[in-house]
Amino acid sequence: MKIYEVFKKETEYALRGLVYIQLQNLNELRPGIAEIASEVETPPHFMAKILQRMVRMGFLESAKGKNGGYSIHPAQGTLSLKKVVSAIEGNNLFEGCGFGLKACDENHPCPLHNSYAPIRDAINKLMEEETIQKLAGTGKEELIFALNRKS
Amino acid sequence: MKIYEVFKKETEYALRGLVYIQLQNLNELRPGIAEIASEVETPPHFMAKILQRMVRMGFLESAKGKNGGYSIHPAQGTLSLKKVVSAIEGNNLFEGCGFGLKACDENHPCPLHNSYAPIRDAINKLMEEETIQKLAGTGKEELIFALNRKS
DNA sequence: TTTTAAATGGACAAAAAGGTCCATTAGTCA
């Protein structure tokens, strides 16, 4: 019986990585894969793959060679969680019925549709308002602690 | 890039199957695997496996042989979605931080914890209040239609 | 009691997610 999580591992690791990178960028630093994976406690090779994808998606910039590493792409001055999540997982979380009980829309709502709608709206709001920058901006030490802490 | 869904297939199929069974039980009928799988459009052998598990978990009763089939277990007069979901997927959806950003509790909340808490509470409420019986009780045809309809 | 209908259980297969490894490429610095 698998433990349920809202996000896929890939998404979770991506978010943690992005926040850590942003945090280091604030100090003019460009962390590399080894450092990032170690600090946010993810499998390093897997994190490498994920960061590559973030680069391709335009969320990150990367620099090779000595003193290389990652930084948040300048064009992503405010990078909402929704952007990241929907880029990786698609946007069914934000648009779908949420219960997967077959196709259902405003015209043909499934029995759960109307009860779920406000929840979906709240998720949308939260994920649109919350950004990587905000997460990296408040209470840094506690944040990293929270990101790092083992269960 | 996989399409995100709130539930695992197993859970989704289980819920659809349970609702259909309850609906038939209201007419003193005990549907069998073939009928159930066909009506709620799930892979029949996979549905068989899932219904077996529902029996073992005490949600269903089964009868072998001619005119056999499944019925909601008498002890489950009101069977909440939460009971079913948590039996299959565990209850992280109902208790966890929801964002999987590492361990986080009331004392050491992660940065998203407090914004997500009301959403988690709303999910809990919905899933506790909604039952298989309620879903099978209102607007039967439309319900089955919704359960059946292709996207 | 024989036939028939149905669930059961276990083995197996396919696809997706999660994770690892390594050779290559592209920079930096001495």
Added chain:
DNA sequence: TGACTAATGGACCTTTTTGTCCATTTAAAA
């Protein structure tokens, strides 16, 4: 330029989830 450093990309592996098949068991009906 040569040595070093770090990201890149592709191949590969493992685990979980999803799905299939079939022989067996159990019960009802003829």
